[in-house]
Amino acid sequence: MNLECPYCEKEISDPDEKWEQSTTYEHECPHCGKNFVFEVEYIRTYSANQADCLNGGEHKYKDVNQYGWPEPRTFQRCVDCDHEVHNEKVSGWPWASPLDWQVRRRDLSRLSRI
Numbered sequence: 001m002n003l004e005c006p007y008c009e010k011e012i013s014d015p016d017e018k019w020e021q022s023t024t025y026e027h028e029c030p031h032c033g034k035n036f037v038f039e040v041e042y043i044r045t046y047s048a049n050q051a052d053c054l055n056g057g058e059h060k061y062k063d064v065n066q067y068g069w070p071e072p073r074t075f076q077r078c079v080d081c082d083h084e085v086h087n088e089k090v091s092g093w094p095w096a097s098p099l100d101w102q103v104r105r106r107d108l109s110r111l112s113r114i
């Protein structure tokens with residue numbers, strides 16, 4: 001969003017400051033040298049969606065692939081409310097090291113507490 005001088009109508013690059021809303025500021029145009037005042041308006045936007053699962057309906061789960069350590073995995077996340085379900089599928093890598101198994105057991109104990 002750029003400020004436009006009310007005298008010469010040239011654009012003034014947005015000064016990188018935190019302007020307060022509903023306050024009048026004085027500014028000197030760098031192009032024509034005239035002083036003018038301006039106010040800043042912030043536009044608040046919302047993006048609202050229906051979330052049936054929060055109204056007694058079913059979650060709409062979608063598979064999410066996570067590429068992480070120690071191995072990529074897939075879990076499900078509700079498209080509406082972001083609720084996640086982690087089904088720890090122990091893929092049983094035959095070459096899994098003891099460290100991998102420790103991590104996996106820790107993951108499982110965390111899951112069982114949910």
Ligand SMILES: [Zn+2]
Pocket residue numbers: 005006007008009010029030031032033034
């Ligand atoms: Zn000007």
Ligand SMILES: [Zn+2]
Pocket residue numbers: 053054058059060078079080081082083
């Ligand atoms: Zn949901």
